[in-house]
Every structure is written in structure tokens, then in C-alpha cells.
Amino acid sequence: MRKKLLLGNWKMNKLASEAKEFALASVPFAALAKKNNIEIGVAPTYLSLATVKEHASKDMIVAAQNVHFMDHGAYTGEVSIPMLKEFGIDWVIIGHSERRAYDNETNEKCHEKMKALFENNMVPVYCVGETLAEFDAGKTKEVVGKQVKEGLKDFTAEQVARLVVAYEPVWSIGTGKNASSEIAQDICSYIRSILKEMFGGVAEEIRILYGGSVKPVNVKEYLSCPDVDGALVGGASLKIESFEELLTNIL
Ligand code: 13P
Numbered sequence: 001m002r003k004k005l006l007l008g009n010w011k012m013n014k015l016a017s018e019a020k021e022f023a024l025a026s027v028p029f030a031a032l033a034k035k036n037n038i039e040i041g042v043a044p045t046y047l048s049l050a051t052v053k054e055h056a057s058k059d060m061i062v063a064a065q066n067v068h069f070m071d072h073g074a075y076t077g078e079v080s081i082p083m084l085k086e087f088g089i090d091w092v093i094i095g096h097s098e099r100r101a102y103d104n105e106t107n108e109k110c111h112e113k114m115k116a117l118f119e120n121n122m123v124p125v126y127c128v129g130e131t132l133a134e135f136d137a138g139k140t141k142e143v144v145g146k147q148v149k150e151g152l153k154d155f156t157a158e159q160v161a162r163l164v165v166a167y168e169p170v171w172s173i174g175t176g177k178n179a180s181s182e183i184a185q186d187i188c189s190y191i192r193s194i195l196k197e198m199f200g201g202v203a204e205e206i207r208i209l210y211g212g213s214v215k216p217v218n219v220k221e222y223l224s225c226p227d228v229d230g231a232l233v234g235g236a237s238l239k240i241e242s243f244e245e246l247l248t249n250i251l
Helices: 016-025 027-035 046-055 081-086 097-102 107-119 132-136 140-151 181-204 219-223 240-248
Strands: 004-009 038-043 060-064 091-094 123-128 164-167 207-211 230-233
Touching: 004 207, 004 240, 016 027, 016 046, 016 240, 027 038, 027 240, 038 091, 038 240, 046 060, 091 107, 107 123, 107 140, 123 140, 132 140, 140 181, 164 181, 181 207, 181 219, 219 230
Parallel strands: 004 038, 004 230, 038 060, 060 091, 091 123, 123 164, 164 207, 207 230
Antiparallel strands: none
16 A cells, blocks of 8 residues: 655755744644555755754655765755755655756666665655657657666665556646646556566555645545546645645645
8 A cells, every 4th residue: 555645845945944833833844645545745945954853753764855966066056865864854845847957867867876876775765757849749758668668667666565656747737727637547547557677566555646736625535536646736735724725635
């Protein structure tokens, strides 16, 4: 049975002081989630990771939004896996469409980063999803299939048992134009079928999230789909009241 997962991606939002306030206020919700066998977490900016890790419940997942694949070296502006591990951070979002679009994050780069994460027993949240033009051209499965196959090539079933995949259609992110739950189910089930081809039975254990304009009002509909195991939430994860509602609406 796959545990439901609600993960907030804060993107480039919140000062460290605001992140701390959220972390402190989230403590009761982490307990509520645990009691109901749901995992919750947030992905703050690098600068807020330490404070959120320190002040949130131990049951709250704290994820980074990116990482470099090298341990150290001349890579100005980058942050490495050992640097995250020193703060107890072992979840990392990889290949978010904003990084693919603005930072040239390719499937190959995502692969390198996930390889390094698996070698360090960490958990990648691998984001895939098509643009509006690709969706309109009926190319969703082709694009998403390629992202999954190239990003995860050569990994073992044992490695990917830790993986989380997030399907986020680019056209639904921050637009209020969320994909219907039928589309979310269809693509998440397609992703699972590829994972099964690549890795066998472990595909049944891998959690696949939907992301893109998830709000308290629609979160339950997505999570009721058999192959949607949770949500990756941007805007609606920023305010503690809305984050609480996302959780209470799926209990
Ligand atoms: P929104 O929930 O704001 O559409 O963002 C989704 C997202 O990109 C999460 O990673």
C-alpha cells in the first residue's frame, strides 16, 4: 500500500523568518498527518532549509529544490549533496519544469543528479510533464515517456524503490488551469506502466504525484485516482491555513 504524500514546493518564496514561522505552525499538522498515515513535507529555498529542519516536526519531510551532482569543486552558485546531508536533508526535487525551462535542466542532467542521490541513499522527486504546445499536439505520453526513460535509465529496481515521480503538466502550473483528474490518472498510470517495463514489480511501490494548480478544493479528487499517490503543490502550500486545508481535505 503506497502512503499518500503531500509535498509543498515553495519555489523562490518566503524569507527564512517566514519559513521558520510556517515550520513552527506546522507541527500539529505533521502529527495529524502521521496519525492518518499520510506523509507531508515542504521544499523551501536553500537558505531556509536549516531553519525549517530545526523548527518543524521530525515527521515533516524537508526537501531541497535542486542539488549539484558533484560533492564539491569549482561550481559557483551550486550546492552539493554532502552540504544538504549535513543539515539532515535527504529529499530533493529534480527536474522541475521551471528548472528545465530556465536553467537548461535536461533529462541527462536529471539522471546524473539522481544517480548521485541514489548513491547517497537520498530520495529524488523526479518531475516530468509536457508543455501546452506538446499537450495540444497530443504528444503528452511521448514527452513524458522520454523524460521517464532517459532520466531513470540504468538504475536498478532497488535504487528506484526510494524514488518519487511527480507528473506536472507545464500548462497547469500556476495557471489555475489544472488538468482534469482523468488526465492525471491516465498519465500517472502510463508512467507506472513504463516504470513496470523498466523495473518490474517495484513500480507498484513507487509513488507518483500530480502537480499543477492543486488547491484545497480539488486535492481530494486527484488523490482519489488509483495511480495518483499524492500532490506536489506550489501556490497553495505557501500559507499555513491553506496547507492545513490541503491535509484536512484528504483525511
Ligand atoms: P502550482 O500549485 O502553484 O500550480 O505549482 C505547481 C508546482 O509547480 C509544484 O512543483
